[in-house]
Amino acid sequence: MAETLALQRALAALVLDPEGAAFEEDPVGFARGQGLPEAHAEAFGRFPGGLAAYRELARLSLVDPIETMFPVTKALLEREGAWEGCIDAFLQTRCVGSRHYRDIAPAFLGWLAETEWGMATWPFLLELAHAELLEVLVARFPDGILPEGLQETPHPGDRLVLDPATQVVAYRHAVHRTSETDPVPEARPTHLLAYRDAEGRAQLMDLTPAAAALLVEAQGRSIREAAQALGLADLPLPLLEELRIRGAIAGFMPA
Amino acid sequence: MAQGRFAGQERFTGVGLGLRRPHLEAVAARADHGVPFWETCPENVIGDGGRPHRDACAILDRDPVLTHGLAISLGGFDPWDEDYLGDLGRFLVRTGTPWHSEHLCFTAVDGSWLHELLPMPFTREAARHAAARARDLQARLPVPLLLENITYYAELGAAEMDEADFIAEVLEGADVGWLLDVNNVYVNALNFGFDPKAWLSRMPLDRVAQLHIAGHKRFGTLTVDTHGADVIDPVIELMQWTLARLGRPVPVLLERDNHIPDLEDLLAERSRLQAAYDEVLAVPVGGGRG
Numbered sequence A: 001m002a003e004t005l006a007l008q009r010a011l012a013a014l015v016l017d018p019e020g021a022a023f024e025e026d027p028v029g030f031a032r033g034q035g036l037p038e039a040h041a042e043a044f045g046r047f048p049g050g051l052a053a054y055r056e057l058a059r060l061s062l063v064d065p066i067e068t069m070f071p072v073t074k075a076l077l078e079r080e081g082a083w084e085g086c087i088d089a090f091l092q093t094r095c096v097g098s099r100h101y102r103d104i105a106p107a108f109l110g111w112l113a114e115t116e117w118g119m120a121t122w123p124f125l126l127e128l129a130h131a132e133l134l135e136v137l138v139a140r141f142p143d144g145i146l147p148e149g150l151q152e153t154p155h156p157g158d159r160l161v162l163d164p165a166t167q168v169v170a171y172r173h174a175v176h177r178t179s180e181t182d183p184v185p186e187a188r189p190t191h192l193l194a195y196r197d198a199e200g201r202a203q204l205m206d207l208t209p210a211a212a213a214l215l216v217e218a219q220g221r222s223i224r225e226a227a228q229a230l231g232l233a234d235l236p237l238p239l240l241e242e243l244r245i246r247g248a249i250a251g252f253m254p255a
Numbered sequence B: 001m002a003q004g005r006f007a008g009q010e011r012f013t014g015v016g017l018g019l020r021r022p023h024l025e026a027v028a029a030r031a032d033h034g035v036p037f038w039e040t041c042p043e044n045v046i047g048d049g050g051r052p053h054r055d056a057c058a059i060l061d062r063d064p065v066l067t068h069g070l071a072i073s074l075g076g077f078d079p080w081d082e083d084y085l086g087d088l089g090r091f092l093v094r095t096g097t098p099w100h101s102e103h104l105c106f107t108a109v110d111g112s113w114l115h116e117l118l119p120m121p122f123t124r125e126a127a128r129h130a131a132a133r134a135r136d137l138q139a140r141l142p143v144p145l146l147l148e149n150i151t152y153y154a155e156l157g158a159a160e161m162d163e164a165d166f167i168a169e170v171l172e173g174a175d176v177g178w179l180l181d182v183n184n185v186y187v188n189a190l191n192f193g194f195d196p197k198a199w200l201s202r203m204p205l206d207r208v209a210q211l212h213i214a215g216h217k218r219f220g221t222l223t224v225d226t227h228g229a230d231v232i233d234p235v236i237e238l239m240q241w242t243l244a245r246l247g248r249p250v251p252v253l254l255e256r257d258n259h260i261p262d263l264e265d266l267l268a269e270r271s272r273l274q275a276a277y278d279e280v281l282a283v284p285v286g287g288g289r290g
């Protein structure tokens, strides 16, 4: 068991760690550096090309979903010559802790949030990456069980129940207006509603700050009380009904 | 031993296809696709949601399905995730699959997933470890376990045996079935310079319950199991040779994971392989399988 595990750890280090980049210059030295017994270390020298291929293949597997899910983040950091460094730093921390391939991109976002990598230079970076993943997460959010007794038409005394996939998000930058050719967002408070439409596609909607606050507040108390607490003069019942028809709101729960 | 070991296996014969995300909507919408069975990866379905997920579930509930795991890390050392094994068991029962396959490799180290099929050392210690893990996993699954031979691009550490002996030792030690990937044998034969038929002749073919077939690609001196191209004639010929040798209509699964063509093109590729399959092992519809 001990040697098998040591060999597996050495291959993981070859794939993920910075030292792995220099593997081909001295394969046996690399293996010795991993603490492998001499016979195993020498074997690394017999298959340098094949072992190096694992570094390339496994890194491709991990990076591919990130490049697909974060094209604007990638465009920004490539323009700044920082994309490869970002990916290297991410892989080195070994924070892909899920067997599900679909969790690789969220792991990258989680790593950005935890380490604040690059945030000193690009304070909007985390928001940008979050906005890129938002629609994907909404589109494939697991179907949940809705409470019974939901009504289709809102009344002032009702609480609202969002569809389980719906997210109300607030950013300090207009990150949803960026593109690969124009990846730097304007600094402007932004409120978005991300929801799944009847076809199952994710949709984004700009919200006013008041509407965003109401969508959050009126889940815990009645629409009337939420509106009062927020100082809203009118109850936006037509908007809420429209959001129910679009699929963002699951329904309205009478008191 | 493969005969009679797998309840419900008679529903699976001919050439099936891997169920892939770009085709879910089209396949869900038509039951007349002519594909005798699909293969699905539990990791891609369990815990997912949304429209493609609903399509996938509709297909799994309608059509015959085999299950094929990607990331259990059979040869690794990380403890099983009991919650996931519970979900997996329920999923296998729901699909009605007669068996569940995993790769004979490791995919995670110290809690970190590499999402790549990494080779086991060809040592007695590693063979014992993999066999023990397979037995342990088998005891936790509601259906028989198959292990699949992978492609490998290097021996990991100093080998004490060759790949064939390693695989045979694990299969025998774990007493599990074999998902024989003939493309992987072909690719390994190219990379390591051996004769695939001589290699197969040494193997415990009585354990084979299913075959895989796929395309591959050459990069410099290395041939890589890309699953991204049409199957070449020598691999089809190796499939036919293997089927003839087995003398049983084991199901063959065409894997296509990259450069995924339109469904129509993939169905045509499947038909081409089905014709090659029938050439060797024509199975009369509704009979002959006892």
Ligand SMILES: [Fe+2]
Residues within 6 Å of the ligand: B148, B181, B212, B213, B255
């Ligand atoms: Fe395979």
